[in-house]
Amino acid sequence: ATDRYTFRPGLRWQPEVEEYFASAYGRDHFARISQALAHPSCYSCIRVNTLKSTTHTVMQKLLKLVNQNGLSCGFNGLKIGEQNGGEQAHEGSYLVHKCPYSGLENVLFIRGSGPHALHYNDQPGHSMKEIIVSRKCAESVLRGAQVYVPGVLACSAHVEKGDKVAVSVAIEQPVKDSGWAVGITRGIVLQGLQSDAHYEERKGLYIGQGIAAMSRAGIFRVLHGVAVEMTERVYKLPSFNDVLEGEIFLQNLPSIVAARVLDPRPGEQILDMCAAPGGKTTAIAILMRDKGEIVALDRSHNKVHLAV
Numbered sequence: 001a002t003d004r005y006t007f008r009p010g011l012r013w014q015p016e017v018e019e020y021f022a023s024a025y026g027r028d029h030f031a032r033i034s035q036a037l038a039h040p041s042c043y044s045c046i047r048v049n050t051l052k053s054t055t056h057t058v059m060q061k062l063l064k065l066v067n068q069n070g071l072s073c074g075f076n077g078l079k080i081g082e083q084n085g086g087e088q089a090h091e092g093s094y095l096v097h098k099c100p101y102s103g104l105e106n107v108l109f110i111r112g113s114g115p116h117a118l119h120y121n122d123q124p125g126h127s128m129k130e131i132i133v134s135r136k137c138a139e140s141v142l143r144g145a146q147v148y149v150p151g152v153l154a155c156s157a158h159v160e161k162g163d164k165v166a167v168s169v170a171i172e173q174p175v176k177d178s179g180w181a182v183g184i185t186r187g188i189v190l191q192g193l194q195s196d197a198h199y200e201e202r203k204g205l206y207i208g209q210g211i212a213a214m215s216r217a218g219i220f221r222v223l224h225g226v227a228v229e230m231t232e233r234v235y236k237l238p239s240f241n242d243v244l245e246g247e248i249f250l251q252n253l254p255s256i257v258a259a260r261v262l263d264p265r266p267g268e269q270i271l272d273m274c275a276a277p278g279g280k281t282t283a284i285a286i287l288m289r290d291k292g293e294i295v296a297l298d299r300s301h302n303k304v305h306l307a308v
């Protein structure tokens with residue numbers, strides 16, 4: 001059981017691609033890169049809206065918010081870390097530090113922790129109830145989100161609201177003659193038996209455990225809502241959902257750098273051709289000090305509505 005509920009993801013490459021990279025980087029170096037790519041990031045990156053606030057003010061507000069009130073996902077402590085970010089976060093607390101690169105003074109890093117060993121109270125011969133989620137859902141969960149209904153692919157029989165469930169991620173597998181697929185039909189029943197179709201696949205791909213927020217029947221009947229409230233995750237990162245809205249944006253560092261490199265100036269006209277959800281558009285607007293014109297386009301109507 002201990003071996004079963006672990007998180008040991010790996011990447012499989014097409015042999016010719018693997019060979020190419022292994023000879024370019026050297027086998028050991030490439031193995032480390034491959035290993036790192038299979039694991040989630042241990043920090044969140046926040047861009048401060050400098051039209052509304054300052055990096056210092058946001059840092060102080062985050063410290064106050066977290067240390068006085070706490071936030072979701074076991075986020076019960078935040079302190080200012082070293083500028084170089086080398087310091088490890090302690091169990092149950094997070095470190096915030098300013099981005100050390102020049103030109104990116106409006107960027108904050110929040111360092112989480114992991115991987116953590118999870119303790120499932122699995123008795124011999126008695127499996128826990130389980131849920132398999134999509135990879136996209138798992139990526140969000142490891143960034144502090146809960147499991148939402150659309151992300152659930154499969155669930156044990158007889159899961160009721162309030163039940164403790166083990167959450168694992170479905171990984172794409174090579175499918176003969178048709179690329180890669182998860183091979184799970186949404187809604188299938190997991191029996192927790194070794195004879196289950198996806199029993200072996202889940203081993204080493206557990207991302208945490210939580211409490212079912214609805215029954216199995218509910219999960220596959222409704223379209224929206226939280227399916228599982230996570231109580232433990234292999235990687236702990238705070239969720240910034242609805243926190244300091246308008247003052248901060250969660251954005252990956254490369255996206256922030258892209259807008260910075262464009263170096264937009266006040267009064268310019270900018271065309272953003274694949275704009276939704278608008279992360280770089282807003283970054284550009286802020287760099288232009290809200291003066292000028294940005295035409296932001298996207299081919300997806302839904303995403304445009306969400307971005308407005």
Ligand SMILES: C[S@@+](CC[C@H](N)C(=O)[O-])C[C@H]1O[C@@H](n2cnc3c(N)ncnc32)[C@H](O)[C@@H]1O
Nearest residue numbers: 255273274275276277278279280298299300303
């Ligand atoms: C990775 S997202 C862009 C992220 C965005 N630039 C940001 O910083 O938040 C890619 C977007 O490109 C859009 N897209 C893809 N092909 C497109 C096309 N031919 N014309 C317009 N938008 C397109 C997709 O709908 C999607 O919203």
